[in-house]
Amino acid sequence: MENAYQRDIPESTDTLGETLYSLRLNGIVYANSELSAPWGVDMPPMAGKMMFHIITQGGCWLRFPDHDDVYLRPGDLALLPRGEGHLIASDTGIECQPFFDIPVSKLSERFEFMRYGGDGEQTLLTCGVLGFDHIVGEKLIAQLPPLIHMQSDNGQLPASLQGLVQLMGEEACMLGAGGETVVAHLADIIVIKAIRYWIEHSPEASQGWLGALKDPKIGKVLALMHAQPETTWTLDRLAAQAGMSRSGFSARFTELIGTSAKQYLTEWRMNLARMKIMQSPVPLIELAEELGYTSEAAFSRAYKRVFGVPPLRQARMAGLNGQGG
8 A cells, every 4th residue: 555655765876875874773871981900891791782892092802702802902993783791801811890880970861981990001992882773773783793893003093983983072071962962973873884884894794685785776676665665565566676577586686685575575564563563552553554554454464474473462562552443
C-alpha cells in the first residue's frame, strides 16, 4: 500500500554515507580523565553500546581477554563498536580497578571527570559510551570488528577529527547552555568518522551488507527500501530501479546480502515496527499502514514470522499498553 509518505528519492551518490548518518546514536556518558602512572581501569562490558577512547596526551595499553594488547599513543582513537569489556592501563603489568569503584566528579547528568593513579607520567583521555536505536546499528555492528584503531603518525589526529575532539573538550569543561547537546553531536560525528575510516581501509568492508551498500546498483535499491518501506516493492520494480533484469537483480541481491530482496524488505519493515513498538504505544493498524500492509492481520502475521511472537505480545513484554487498531 502506498501512502502520503511515498515520494521520489533523488539518486544517491553516497548510499553508505547516508546510511551511516541514520544510525541515531545517543550518548550515555562522556568523561575526561587525568591519569597518572601507575594506573589501570577495568572497563565492564556494555552490550548494545559503543565505547571510544581518544588519547590527547601520554599513552596507555588497551588489553582484551581474547585479543592482542594494543598501545595507544597521543592522537590515537580506539572505538569498541560492540562495547566489549577491556582493561586500559599505563602498563601491561598493572592491576586494574573496576571502573565503577573509582571516584569521579559528576559534572552533569552525562559528563564526568576522573583524576586517578600515582605520581608518574600523565595521560589524558577523552572517553564516551553511546547507544543506538536504529536497525542500521544492529546490521552495522554485526560486521564491524571488536576494535577500530585510528593511529596517528605525528601525535595528531586527522585534522577533521582533531578539531572535533578539541571542541568537545572545551564544551565539556565550560558546560555552557546547550553544552551537552553540542558534545553529543560531536561524539556522534567522531564515531561515524571512525567507522568510515575502517570502511575505507578494511577489505572486510567490501563484503556482506556493507559491500551491498557500496554496490552502485544494489546500494541504490537498498537506499530506496530503507527510505520508502511503505512502498509496494515488487521484484520487477526493484530490478527496474537497479537497471537490471529480474533474474540478474535477484541473484546479485541474494549473493551480496545472503537473503532474498523480499525477505530483506520484510525483515527491515518488521525491525522498524519493533523499534516503534518498544518505544511507545502505537495503534497496530496505523503501524501496518505506515509499513505498506493493507491490514492489521497481514502485518501481525509478518511480524510473528520474523520474531516468533505477535506484535501485541511484544508490546506487553515491553510493558506498553494501548496497542491495537
